[in-house]
Amino acid sequence: MIQIPKGCKDVLPSQAYAWQYVEAAARRAAEAYAFKEIRTPVFEHTELFSRGVGDTTDIVNKEMYTFLDKGGRSVTLRPEGTAGVARAFLEHGLAGGVLPFKAYYLISAFRYERPQAGRLREFHQFGCELYGAAGAFADAEVISLADAFLKNLGLCRVELRLNSIGCKHCRARYHEALKAYFAPHIGEMCEDCKVRFGKNPMRILDCKTEGCKRIAADAPRMLDYLCDDCRAHFEQVKTLLSEAGIAYTVDPSIVRGLDYYSRTVFEFVSDAAGAQGTVLGGGRYDTLLEQMDGKSVPAVGFAAGMERLLLVMEAENCLPPADTGAVCYLAGMDDASHAQAFLLAQQLRSAGISCETDLMGRSVKSQFKYADKTGARFVAVLGERELSEGAAEVKDLRASSSERVKFAELAEYIKRRM
Numbered sequence: 001m002i003q004i005p006k007g008c009k010d011v012l013p014s015q016a017y018a019w020q021y022v023e024a025a026a027r028r029a030a031e032a033y034a035f036k037e038i039r040t041p042v043f044e045h046t047e048l049f050s051r052g053v054g055d056t057t058d059i060v061n062k063e064m065y066t067f068l069d070k071g072g073r074s075v076t077l078r079p080e081g082t083a084g085v086a087r088a089f090l091e092h093g094l095a096g097g098v099l100p101f102k103a104y105y106l107i108s109a110f111r112y113e114r115p116q117a118g119r120l121r122e123f124h125q126f127g128c129e130l131y132g133a134a135g136a137f138a139d140a141e142v143i144s145l146a147d148a149f150l151k152n153l154g155l156c157r158v159e160l161r162l163n164s165i166g167c168k169h170c171r172a173r174y175h176e177a178l179k180a181y182f183a184p185h186i187g188e189m190c191e192d193c194k195v196r197f198g199k200n201p202m203r204i205l206d207c208k209t210e211g212c213k214r215i216a217a218d219a220p221r222m223l224d225y226l227c228d229d230c231r232a233h234f235e236q237v238k239t240l241l242s243e244a245g246i247a248y249t250v251d252p253s254i255v256r257g258l259d260y261y262s263r264t265v266f267e268f269v270s271d272a273a274g275a276q277g278t279v280l281g282g283g284r285y286d287t288l289l290e291q292m293d294g295k296s297v298p299a300v301g302f303a304a305g306m307e308r309l310l311l312v313m314e315a316e317n318c319l320p321p322a323d324t325g326a327v328c329y330l331a332g333m334d335d336a337s338h339a340q341a342f343l344l345a346q347q348l349r350s351a352g353i354s355c356e357t358d359l360m361g362r363s364v365k366s367q368f369k370y371a372d373k374t375g376a377r378f379v380a381v382l383g384e385r386e387l388s389e390g391a392a393e394v395k396d397l398r399a400s401s402s403e404r405v406k407f408a409e410l411a412e413y414i415k416r417r418m
């Protein structure tokens with residue numbers, strides 16, 4: 001039998017309610033901050049990601065699903081959402097429109113990774129992008145949106161970690177300091193970090209290998225190298241968060257895995273569900289749009305991993321109870337009443353009540369069992385007598401009561417009792 005590709009997951013109907021719950025919370029949070037949804041293609045020209053995400057990142061070096069299409073063009077399944085949104089923003093000339101531009105997305109993303117709990121090859125993200133605002137208020141607004149989203153889900157064991165990685169001016173000096181620090185340790189570092197040392201030494205701080213982590217623990221901190229402007233920006237972000245009652249810890253080890261970040265970087269981390277604890281990550285990327293088009297537009301945003309969020313929600317017991325079945329099951333005792341049930345079902349549905357009838361040729365007893373198993377609230381039974389009276393025997397399975405209800409009044413009756 002053909003099986004699902006490694007690193008992918010099916011969401012079965014019995015699990016989809018949890019996804020819909022989190023997606024609805026994401027939309028509500030984004031829309032409360034006046035972000036509007038944006039949808040961009042699942043694949044883009046490969047160059048968008050090598051330029052946008054950056055060619056010193058793991059994503060571009062090791063994780064992209066890249067292939068030639070039938071026209072011989074190199075395309076890549078999006079490994080993240082920001083590059084596509086940035087492209088759309090530039091391509092539609094939105095930089096000349098109303099700013100700030102605020103957009104959110106709910107997408108699937110693809111990375112060729114070693115699959116494990118909370119790390120998949122096809123995964124899903126909720127992300128927000130805010131373009132055009134350079135000041136600390138924008139950083140604080142985006143972090144506050146992320147914080148509200150997670151708090152509304154009822155998560156308690158999620159912590160905000162915050163850092164600044166400066167701008168290209170102050171980072172140059174920091175890179176020198178990092179190189180001087182790491183140089184004597186090169187021999188002990190993993191192969192990837194040996195390359196990172198030459199290309200972008202800050203990336204070593206993001207390495208997940210134990211040996212490299214140990215070496216990185218005592219590395220110089222970017223915070224000690226911030227220029228005056230970057231320092232003032234970071235101080236203001238912290239003040240705004242404190243004033244808004246959003247708790248955070250400054251964590252110098254947070255550098256984020258993508259090249260485009262500058263100044264503020266942050267992660268929301270949970271210890272509730274194992275190793276892949278980062279449920280949401282983001283920051284400021286003032287040079288990304290410039291890198292893609294030459295136009296300089298400041299930007300800040302984040303992306304949350306839906307699978308990790310769902311793991312954490314399960315661990316913290318924050319998931320709502322599973323969906324129940326149809327509100328009303330219409331059971332027919334014979335062919336004539338089954339036909340009537342079929343018609344009544346249509347009327348109830350057009351009144352906004354979900355309902356179903358037998359499609360399996362079952363006995364009334366089995367129909368009741370089915371209604372009970374699927375969690376229907378009401379069962380309306382129709383037989384010869386009910387047809388002649390023009391009324392159904394309606395059982396409220398929750399209240400364990402039963403009443404005769406005229407066909408024409410069925411919808412009203414159910415609505416009243418719900």
Ligand code: ATP
Nearest residue numbers: 113118119120123257278279280281303304305308
């Ligand atoms: P990590 O360091 O765990 O690899 P990342 O820095 O690569 O994460 P981002 O690119 O910032 O992750 O993506 C934002 C969020 O998307 C992550 O915080 C995480 O919740 C989720 N995410 C990233 N990669 C995966 C994956 N392969 N499977 C599931 N979720 C993922």
Ligand code: MG
Nearest residue numbers: 058059111257
């Ligand atoms: Mg990663």
